[in-house]
Amino acid sequence: MEVMRTAGLSLATLTAAILLGGLLSAIDRRLTARLQSRQGPPLSQPFLDVIKLMAKERMVTNPWQAFSPVASLAAAAFALVLFALQGDLLVVLFVHMVGGVFLVLGAMASPSPYSQTACQRELWQMLCCETLLFLIAGALYLTTGSFRISGMSALSEPLLFRLPFLFAAFLFALTVKMRKSPFDLAGCHHAHQELVRGVYTEYVGPHLGLLEIVHWFDVVLYLAICSLFWATGSRGMVLLPLAAFLAVILLDNVAARLTWRWMLGWGWGAAFVLSAVNLFWLKG
């Protein structure tokens, strides 16, 4: 019985994540278009894009590029399900990390200079994001005495007020993860940057389609983590991630791209220091 329930919940989570992820992507495209005085695609466009990619021919420059998207998708899906089951946040983060690992391994397997260069940037970006996410896990432990996400419901006031710096740092990580300006360094949505599509350059057809779904899953997971900052009520759990999402899109449209060195210095160095200070306050 227990197994059936878990399986059902997992399936529901993944379906919801695909729908939500695609929808968020569509909203993103629509909003960005409006901000740029364009009409923008219909809400179904991201789904149609992925379906079209799935129907294309499988081509690789190195077989590892066929391996990576599947492994990456499995990891992203697993991380989401573990989160939905209110498991251990550390385990969720470890599993989530695997998706990034395989994305990079597949991209590095190609001799393409675009893909290779972007991989180096992607690694620095992963360094920044992983560090910040594990600090959030630390904050969870310091407030609830456990790494279990289920422990969050016991909180009486939103974490946001006690963790302002860490939340700011998280917004930075969200921008990086959503591949938005000013940190769309390793592969932005538009293939017009100097690295073409960066880490995605060498993935084509169904492989790229799978990676698009991985990206949706990742964004949903990040927003779910964002909801932990206001876990005391369902209204906060929806509104806070939504606000963060919209803020990132707005930032994307008003900010110019920064260099990866800037990102490493401020995003990793300064954000880490501020978040650490925040954690020391929390520990009190």
Add this chain to the structure above:
Amino acid sequence: MSEAILVVLIIVPFFAALACFLSRSTAFRAFIVIATAAMLAISSLLLQGPLSPDAGLRWAGIIDPLITGGDFLLLAIMFYLGCRYRHLLIIMLTAGQLGLFVWLEFFVFAGEQGHALFQVDVLSLTLVRVVCLVGSLICLHAMPYMQAHERHLQLDRTRQPQFFAVLLLFLGAMNGLVLTNDLAHFYFFFELTTLCSFLLIGHDGTEEALGNALTALWMNGLGGLLLLLAAGGLYRQSTQLDMGGLVAAAAGNHAALLPLSLLLLAAFIKSAQLPWQRWLLGAMVAPTPTSALLHSSTMVKAGVYLALRFAPAFAGTLLAKGLMLAGGFTFLAAAALAIGQRNAKKVLAYSTISNLGLIFACAGIGTSAAVAAGMLLILFHAVSKGLLFLCVGTAEQQVHSRDLEVMRGLCAQMPFTGMIAVLAVLTLVVPPFGMLLGKWLVFEAGADHLVFYLMLVLGSSLTLLYWVRLAGTLLASAETTGFKPEVQPFLSHFPLLALAGGAVALVLAAPILYGRLLPAGQSCLAGRDGVLMTSAGSFPLVVLFAGAALAGMLALSAVRQAMAGRKVTAYMAGANTRRADYFVGPMSRPVRAVVENCYLAPLFGEERWTLWVNLAAAGLLLFILGGALWK
């Protein structure tokens, strides 16, 4: 039965080493090495704890004088080496040890009561199996490796008898070190591993090899001196050399902290922790089996074993806190130094130092869950790192370089070795495999200590970066053709396959092992149904493992489909040429697209940071010493 197994584990390697040393016949040597490896592997699996306390006691009358004699012999050899190479430091350290040893042995330890000679608990049993299984596989791999190595060096007269003699001796010494329950005997085996490492590092006899071997000898000689001082100090507290008894007597006894801190310093040197990393980095000049053995199953594991063994004695003191911070700092700093490295073997070396730091930190945290985590890390690190060293060593023999950029695309040249190396890296950084499981346990156990937690977070993110970069570099190739199997002798293939299997599957044994490592009252935390539990979280091991297996199979079928499809070349802005990694450059000439990794040497280079990192680490060591003196 148990006594017979102990004899096989400790004594037989000594005789096997002697036989190797004396015989010039390759076939006989191969027979001896294979037979010893098999015997050690089987015996270590047959060994069961706990032993009756009087095991081997009737032989104490022979063992004690033998070991005392052995001590004098070892010190004499080291003294001779110091004189021969005119190394004043070694001469002084050895003379100091000799004087101290004579005084302790004949005037202090003389009135010691009899006690159990051996200790076979989960800790020692796990480590003995690591030594015997991983170590033996490395010895097997060494046979074809050394043949090729000597062909490459074009020696007139083979030096393999010495080499294999020392390898086998090393395994025997490690077994003795792990199984003994007598601190004086422990000292003998400790010194023996020092001498073995000197001989192995200096094996090739080049000036560089000799210099690095001497560095290892003096540093570990200092470690030996500190261990002897610690043994004397601990004996003064409770007039015994029974290690189990010493731990029990030292717990809560403030006066025992100073000798314990010396003991930890000795362990730090043995495990090449910052600021003593120089000897281990230098050890890479030796043939690959040496590095593999030193880094994975022997030598450096002796130090962390000592710290874990004595962890209950200093749990909860300021000393323990210092140990936790020093370990955490080493974990972080060595990981950062690995980022700036393009020498593949040095990346591996720094990662060893870094992981050992994590294990020391476990001993410092001191809860039973943390000590269990440390033990699991020893096990999984040994298997994966041993495997990776063998792969990189084999690759080095082929490409004649240790530069990671030269190894770029190794998977196309050597698909078997390359893929196994990538797999080994994955077992180090990806859940559900062992290292990540161990690291998860450390996260859970160390979350109460915020400074340590911060070090842990930074260190793990850096660790992920250098490993993924290393694996990606090995994969990077323009080759689209299928796998060309490498032609290699069976003895090269087999250890790699066996270790790879172990690195992947051993994690399934983790819940059982973890349950046994915890004290009886806490075993409910170990978990059931394949879920590992701590007080702060849970790790659904079996589900993750099954998921990973399923995902792996799906991914492989995707690979098969892709390989059946059309082959394409990488995107080169439309200026592709017929060769995959070239593009059409100026004057319509083909230009090779060369990409190298970003090592960010200004930020992470060892030239820039070694001094500062060592100073900080030395400060933390002083903190440990101070923690021992502070009331």
